[in-house]
Amino acid sequence: MKKRIVIGISGASGIIYAIDLIKRLKDDPEIETHGIISEWAKQNLKLESTMTLKELEGMLDYHYSNRDLGAAVASGSFLTAGMVIVPASMKTVAGISMGFGESLISRAADVTLKEQRKLILVPRETPLNAIHLENLTKSARLGVQIIPPIPAFYSQPKTIDDIVAHQSMKLMDALGIENHVSGRWKENE
Numbered sequence: 001m002k003k004r005i006v007i008g009i010s011g012a013s014g015i016i017y018a019i020d021l022i023k024r025l026k027d028d029p030e031i032e033t034h035g036i037i038s039e040w041a042k043q044n045l046k047l048e049s050t051m052t053l054k055e056l057e058g059m060l061d062y063h064y065s066n067r068d069l070g071a072a073v074a075s076g077s078f079l080t081a082g083m084v085i086v087p088a089s090m091k092t093v094a095g096i097s098m099g100f101g102e103s104l105i106s107r108a109a110d111v112t113l114k115e116q117r118k119l120i121l122v123p124r125e126t127p128l129n130a131i132h133l134e135n136l137t138k139s140a141r142l143g144v145q146i147i148p149p150i151p152a153f154y155s156q157p158k159t160i161d162d163i164v165a166h167q168s169m170k171l172m173d174a175l176g177i178e179n180h181v182s183g184r185w186k187e188n189e
Contacts, residue, residue, distance in 0.1 A: 002032040005175060006073050006083035006112070007060070008105035011040020012124035014087035015048050017149055020164045021086060021171055022059045024181060031177065034073050034080070035060035036105050040089070066104045073108040082118030082175050083108060087149075090125050090132050096144070097135040113142060120145045120174050122167070145174055155183035 005025060009018045018041075025031045035057070037045075042053055057063045064071040072078045085092060085105060092105060096119075101107035112119040121144055125132060140146055147170055151163045162182070169181040 003030055003177070004032045004034060004078075004080040006034045006036070006080050006108055008083065008085035008088075008092070008108065009035065009037045009041040010085060010087060010089040010092040010105055011038050011044060012087035012089035012092075013044060013048065014122070014124040014149060015041060015044045016160075016164055017122060017124075017167055018086045019049065019051060019056065019059075020161075021084070021168045022056070024168050024172065024179065025177070026059055028177065032061045033059075035063040036066050036071075036073070036108065037063065038066045038089075038092075038103065038105060064104055068104055069101070069107055071104055071108075074104060074111060076111050076115045078111075080112070080117060082120065083112045084120040084122065084171055084175065085109065086120075086122035086171065087124035088121040090123070090135070093121060093123060093132070093135045093139065096121070097138040097142070113144070116143070118145070118175060119143070120147055120171060122171070123148050147171060147174060152185075154185055 025033050095106040096109045101110045136146055149167045152166055155166055157163045166182040172179040
């Protein structure tokens with residue numbers, strides 16, 4: 001059986017991170033991707049990318065409407081290796097930290113938590129206010145891994161793609177997926 005990864009894409013800026021991660025997961029024949037794209041993420045796709053929604057959905061093995069609370073990924077009996085929400089809007093983070101499953105992204109995250117599976121948030125907001133920090137802290141205390149897209153410059157990135165690739169490496173590492181996407185600390189010494 002393939003390793004199933006659920007990918008939630010919410011309405012924060014930074015859809016480039018989701019696109020890059022999905023491309024890299026698609027290259028792994030052992031991975032099966034299940035994507036949920038919020039309405040605001042669809043708007044950001046238009047603003048931040050030349051990719052169409054059809055192209056993005058076509059990169060996923062399966063995709064679901066964010067309104068479909070009856071989708072397979074909304075059930076704990078649907079076995080997955082984890083879920084990553086990239087980018088994670090502060091609205092989505094708040095909903096998850098409060099257990100408010102009004103969308104498929106937040107419901108699938110809630111299921112991931114209750115089943116004690118890996119849940120990763122890639123928060124995209126700055127500056128962060130006390131409410132954002134409290135919601136992220138509460139999520140971390142619940143076992144959620146918080147991996148903000150903070151560039152590492154030890155890998156000597158030359159392009160934005162290099163910076164984005166490093167983030168994908170971090171996410172794949174957290175999901176337990178072997179990869180050689182980007183340079184690692186002191187790798188070439």
